[in-house]
Amino acid sequence: MTKVTSLADLKKMKEVLDAERAKYTKHLHVCGGTGCHAAQSIGLDANLKEILADKGLNQEVQVTMTGCFGFCEKGPIVKVVHDNTFYTEVTPKDARDIVDEHIVKGSKINRLLYTDPVTNEQVSDSQQMGFYKKQHRIALRNCGAINPENIEDSIINDGYLALGKVLTQLDAQQTIDIIKKSGLRGRGGGGFPTGLKWDITSKVTADQKYVVCNADEGDPGAFMDRAILEGDPHSVIEAMAICGYSIGASIGLVYIRAEYPLAITRLKMAINQARELGLLGKNILGKGFDFDIELRYGAGAFVCGEETALIHSMEGLRGEPTFKPPFPSVSGYLGKPTNVNNVETFANIPVIINNGAEWFASIGTEKSKGTKVFALAGKINNVGLIEVPMGITLREIIFEIGGGIKDGKKFKAVQTGGPSGGCLTEKHLDTPIDYDNLVEVGSMMGSGGMIVLDEDDCMVSVAKFYLDFIVEESCGKCTPCRIGNKRLYEILEKITQGKGTMEDMERLKNLSSVIKDTSLCGLGQTSPNPVLSTIQNFKEEYLEHIIDKKCRSGQCKALLHYDIEAELCVGCTACKRCCPVNAITGDKKQPHVINQDICIKCGACEEKCAFDAISIKLEKKIHTEHGND
Amino acid sequence: MISKIISEEKTNIIEEVNLASKKEAGDTIQKLDKTATMYTYASTEKGNVKVKLKLSDEKIKKIQEICQLFNNEAGELINVLHQTQHALGYLPAEVQEVIAHSLNVSTAHVYGVVTFYSYFTMIPKGRFPISICTGTACYVRGAEKVLEEFKRQLGIVVGETSADGKFSLSCLRCVGACGLAPVVLVGEKVYGRVSPDGVKAIIEAYKDK
Structure with missing residues (x-):
């Protein structure tokens, strides 16, 4: 590959690639996300290519293995791009019919179309499917649309143009001002204004600064960072370079879970391709800006999502958090100013630069701009990854996008924000979702896990499940979190055994507030949320366990x-x-x-x-x- | 003869032995050095014992090479551990001692890091490591019952390896295939929508391999 040495070069390359792409009249996109991989999408991709080649159609029809479409419940997915047909639960054997019937004869294959669970009608156009209708895909814009293993596909879809714009037209402060004005807040959970973080880091003087991408997605049931890294790694690389330019850093580090082999492979591939083209390395686009990215591997510690813990882990230490201040922006990796942002936050950056701060700020609510990716899972019809504008209600997410509760059961609660979030109920269904509203009702945005529970779930057991997770994942550095959560767990265990007393209710509440007030880091400060929110919203279930020795959902075996x-x-x-x-x-x-x-x-x-x-x-x-x- | 290496916490030591002549996975077992700070805990037909493995020269060389790859820098400890575990399958006390020596840090420091992260193991995994996802999405769709069934069928608990060294059982948190919940991994192969009834068939598929 010849190096791209200027923005004009990059635009020229895009033109050439566009022309090459135009030679194909038809495109088939096959989902290559982890969920669909597990369901044999690789064999499907191979079969399609083989059959098309046999028929001499491979110069007309292009098959692309893309990142996650988000609709994991019905995978593997195949999208016929020219007429927007969306096939679900496709097996490798269906490849022949797709080519013979659809590509050659132009007739859609009814048995592979999606049937709407509410209306029972078949829908062929993904835009008309309840699952996609209310979505607004910004961070996930390229997931399911490009081949993540090929930088050319990214460039066709405006990849690296934002970096070009920043390097040629804007100075560091102007770039930061755009991000500030857009109102983008950290998508990892905390919701700290991204522009402000960049601004603080840029103002500290040091001989070396670092950009860190937090890809240590530890929330059980959340997989958006993985989907972005697997489906569109270049947008994260581009955003990290933009951040590096803004804060004055020449080194970027991605801290990624070792449990995500596919994301690691694709990210490594993307970094190498960007280097080959000269979009990473020395003197990027001839503008004298140097930036390169290295990977650091996590090793399965939830607490490492906390930025100080993450930095210690990158330094080869136990991932224990330290007191802030000093914030990483001032003293982070190896004691140098370090800007830590989450994968999803980074994925928003190139679009904001390309489309402008005003455009981004026009989406969402007053204090939470843009969109948020949620991993919808649990007892819901359409499990998958969705991206919705801030301010959407839980009702819209669960009943329109999610297609309602599985097996016609009754909705009971939705757990948002991962292990440190809370359980919301029927009465919260119409609350517009944004950072502040979720905190107000006793939960939090977190990284965007959304687990739907139905009438068969016991809320005391759910709280116990999360506490079990917290007890295991507490790093043990501070006493309230290490010992307090263990005691919380034991009290919950006692209640589910039918041995609870009314004093235990008070104990749970008191202990929770002590843990919240006195823990060192965000993990401990939010760890009692599942207990508090279930007590608040499902007090009667606790009382049934304690007084009547009864578990209405039959989950607590002792009862x-x-x-x-x-x-x-x-x-x-x-x-x-x-x-x-x-x-x-x-x-x-x-x-x-x-x-x-x-x-x-x-x-x-x-x-x-x-x-x-x-x-x-x-x-x-x-x-x-x-x-x- | 040592049948398997077990975790420290689950050990009720019956004796400290010198099994110098026995061989285990290419490593000889040393006479117990009373001054050593870290041991390997193993189960024998007599019961649980505390032993000292003597690593083969080949293994020591391999570990040192990995350390060298990262310039013997203490800051690269986690990368070194990842690579070593990948090469040897696990990180017993004796391996940690070699790493500590190469990176010029205390063995306690290495041990602290190894035991902090759930990805690192001091017990060898089975040839077909079975991991059950116990993330929230799988939990609410019945992962716990699937886990119970695996425990029952294999006769081991989470964190153990079966006596024939074939299967080991562990839990992991979310592989990101929540649409297929509950999910079970055998090695890198993903099994989706597993029910307790389906457990037997999964184990059978690996029995003769």
Whole structure:
């Protein structure tokens, strides 16, 4: 590849590539995200290419393996670009029909079209699908539209033009002012104004500064950073270079999870291609600006999403946070000024530079501008990655984009903000989502995980699940987080065992407020949120566990028991034979009985019973004279 | 004979032994040095023992090469650990000692970092490491029941390796395939929408390999 040495060169290259692209009359996009990879999209891509080559159509039809389309529930996805047809759950075997029927004959394949779960109608145009209708894709603009492994595809889609504009037309302060004016706030969770962060770092004088991209996505259930790095790595590289130019840094570092092999491969590939073209390295676009990017690997520590912890981890130390100030902007990696931004934040930068601050600021709410990517998961019909304008309501997200609750069940709660967020309920469904509103109702934006829960989920167990995560991930440096969260977990465990008392409710609240007030870093300061928000919104469930010893959703095993209906039992002994602990007694052809003291509630007998005589009862069986424990 | 190396926390030491003549994964086991600060904990047919592995010269050389690749810089410790684990499969105490020596830091420092990050392991993984995603999306779609079934079928708990060295069990948080929840990984292969009933078939697929 010849180097691109000026902005004119880059534009020329784009023109040539555009002309080459125009030779193809038809384009097929195949999703190559992690979810679809797992569902054999590689074989599908290969089959399509092979069949097209066989038919001599490979000069007319281009097959591109793209990043994530976001609609992971129905993957693998194939998009026929010229007529915007969206095929779902496509298998490698379907490749032949797509070529023979659609490409050659021009007729759509009905069985691969998406059926709207509400109207039951088939929809072929992705723009008309509920899942995409209300989305506004800025950070994800190229995910599902370009081949992330080829820099040329990125350049065709305006890649590196923003960097060119910044280097040729703007000085550092002007660039920072655009970002400030756009109102962009950190997408990693904190929501700190990005322009202001850049401004602070740019004003510190030092012989070396660093740009760090936080790609240590640790929230269980959030995968937007991975999708961006896998689907559009060049926009992150370009944005880091723009940031480097603005704050005066020549080195960029991406701190990425080692658990994301595909994202690492594609990012490395993208960095090498950018270097080959001269878009990274010395004297970029002939403007005397030097910038290069290195990777640093995370090793599975949630706390490393906190910027001071992340920096220590990059230095080869335990990823423990330190007190701020000094902020990383002043003293960060190796003691030098360091600007840390999240992947999604960076992905917004090139578009803001190209389209202007006013354009970006026109989207969203007064204090939260632009869009936010959410990972929609849990008990919802359309699991996937969505990008919506700030200010959209939860109702729109869950019932229009998400297609409602799975299996026609009833919506119960939505957990936003990851382990440190909160559970929101029915009454919050119409709250416009932005940074400040979410905090007001006791949750937070976090990195954008959104887990939908239905009537079968026990809220006390959900709180316990998150606390379990926090206990495991607490770095142990400060006492409130290390010991306090462990105690919170134990109290919740006690309640789910049916051993809770009313004093435990007070204890949970007091302990939570102490942990919030006295923890060192953001992890500890937000860790009691799941407990507090579930107590606030689902107090009656806690009380049921404590007073009635009952778990309405049947999730807390200690609070239910299996019972044999004497009238239905024919005494076939099937249950007795399969019980692993010999808790069932009874003679042949006589009704059997479960000894509740021995039963471990494995459910094996219920499965074995052919007469539906065994069922779960939703309360703790009081079976001894000593009361109910 | 040592059947597997186990974690320190789960060890109830029955004896400290000298198994100098026995071989384990190419490493000889040294006479226990009473002054050593770190040991490897292993289970034998007699029960759990505390031993000292003597790494083969070849392995020591390999570790030193990796350290050299990063100029023996202490700041590169995490990168060194990643590469070493990739090469050797795990990071037992004795390996950490070699790294500490090469990077000129204390073994305690290396141990502190190794045990801080969940990605690093001091126990060898099975040939087919099984990881169950216990991220929130998988959790609400029943990952816990799937995990219980794996534990039951393999007879090991999370963090252990089966006696034949074939399978190891671990939990991980979100592989980003939430649309396929609950998700199970065997090596790098992803199994989606796994139910407890499907566990047996997954294990069977690797039984004869």
